[in-house]
Amino acid sequence: MKKTLIKNARIVTDMKVFDGDIYIEGDTIVEIADSISAKSGDTSIIDVEGKYVLPGVIDDQVHFREPGLTHKGDIASESAAAVAGGITSYMEMPNTIPQTTSMEEWQKKMDIAARDSYANYAFMLGGTNDNLEEILKADTSRIPALKLFLGSSTGNMLVDDVEVLKKIFSKVKLRIALHCEDEGTIKANLQKAIDKYGEDIPFDQHPVIRDVEACYKSSSQAIKLAQKTGARIHVFHLSTGKETALFEKKASLKDKQITSEVCIHHLWFTDEDYASKGSKIKWNPAVKSVDDREQLWKALLDDRIDVIATDHAPHTLEEKSNKYLKAPSGGPLVQHALTAMLQFVHQERITIEKVVQKMCHNPAILFDIPDRGFIREGFKADLVVVDTNNPWTVTKENILAKCGWSPFEGVTFKSRISHTLVNGHVVYQNFKVNENKAAQALTFKR
Incomplete structure (x- = not known):
């Protein structure tokens, strides 16, 4: 089972912002605490160095x-x-x-x-x-x-x-x-x-x-x-x-x-x-x-x-x-x-x-989606790491949509997404999409 530890995060969830670490096993957040040590030698560690981590x-x-x-x-x-x-x-x-x-x-x-x-x-x-x-x-x-x-x-x-x-x-x-x-x-x-x-x-x-x-x-x-x-x-x-x-x-x-x-x-x-x-x-x-x-x-x-x-x-x-x-x-x-x-x-x-x-x-x-949309223990590890002080400008060269244009071309955003995790897997990092897909079909608890 894949194990990932996100260290030194500014976690945003449930209308609060707090510092902590997030430990993930497989596709699930197992532990959130002030400080977590790697559980084993095969744990992948992502030190986000004080960046925000959002659902x-x-x-x-x-x-x-x-x-x-x-x-x-x-x-x-x-x-x-x-x-x-x-x-x-x-x-x-x-x-x-x-x-x-x-x-x-x-x-x-x-x-x-x-x-x-x-x-x-x-x-x-x-x-x-x-x-x-x-x-x-x-x-x-x-x-x-x-x-x-x-x-x-x-x-x-x-x-x-x-x-x-x-x-x-x-x-x-x-x-x-x-x-x-x-x-x-x-x-x-x-x-x-x-x-x-x-x-x-x-x-x-x-x-x-x-x-x-x-x-x-x-x-x-x-x-x-x-x-x-x-x-x-x-x-x-x-x-x-x-x-x-x-x-x-x-x-x-x-x-x-x-x-x-x-x-x-x-x-x-x-x-x-x-x-x-x-x-x-x-x-x-x-x-x-x-x-x-x-x-x-x-x-x-x-x-x-x-x-x-x-x-x-x-x-x-x-x-x-x-x-x-x-x-x-x-x-x-x-x-x-x-x-x-x-x-x-x-x-x-x-x-x-x-x-x-x-x-x-x-x-x-x-939409009654269970176990997503929040950073909580037991929830799916869908996470976004954001550097709010790393400006970048939208250009045709960094647009990923197939159509190749954006109404935001030429805009300089102050914040940059450094990592995106889907079900515990890093699928995006610093302008590069990882070809190892980890997506799941959403389900609805009704």
Whole structure:
């Protein structure tokens, strides 16, 4: 059995920071103490020299593009970028080709990940207007959530039949993850933009087309239906200040039937950045105003927003270089998400304990993931070692996502991830991914 001892760590877990050592046997943390000696001669010792050790990040929303879109990314390439960014577990979305709307297609993804993934993996099942029977067959101990698109970000996965939505909300026991944008509002706004600009719609019109009202109308209706039916819903990627008023703070996350998430790009960028970034910050929902960003931050810090995620969704530069109507929405983020949030720690906008709560603890609690998301004895050894005083600059040469670009190119981050451990194995160290994979399928205790 592999034995690893991490010495001289500044451990961040359970909203505390303390100095100590971590002893690992196999894939499990066996002991945490002020000082631990090697148990035997075959123990591998990693002296982190006072660096922070965090639980591995659990990203509840990624698009790794396999199967069917592997020219943009695949499970191997994007999970390698993920572990380089301190993400040790991910939940992947169903809008691949074919779509993951049946257990058969879900199993195919699981088989690919078992072979190729560097990080622990899980795959959401997608809902449509006509696959309720398939949804009800799902093994809730192996599937993190049901994903519904209430705006046509992904073509024919749009669930637009109100009666079907009511049935899903009433019958499905899984947490239901939602992309909320009102289709009718978006179509009307888009037509106005086409009438005004023709094919030359500026990218700064994206938050005008996919506006605050499109988001609020959809999310507020979903919440009303959840309150009526008792469904457990998780609203993905909040982008507006107005929506934050729909969510409550509760003493225990376990008690929240209605939860929410914010993504890195909505905390970092604003509509003022379209002038320089253009299609590289075109996401659905759109990056919006400075005021929207500030209200998102407020809701994140006062616990109305529960989770920070990436919505990692790579496209090629060739695809992104199209004019507005043809340029796809989405971008790569897994490699830089944690270091971006640590940049805000340096700015004293958020504490490192709060970052760990929103990126590690809360996803584990919300999705019922046992033995991950915390640094505790008996938990899986998914760990990230962070040097908060070792600046580096994002360049094309050090980007691991298959698409080869990042909206953070040229940004100098003050913090660097030196090691990532997945199930007790060092899978990443100082810009190098270890080919010895140790990923496991996530399970859910329900």
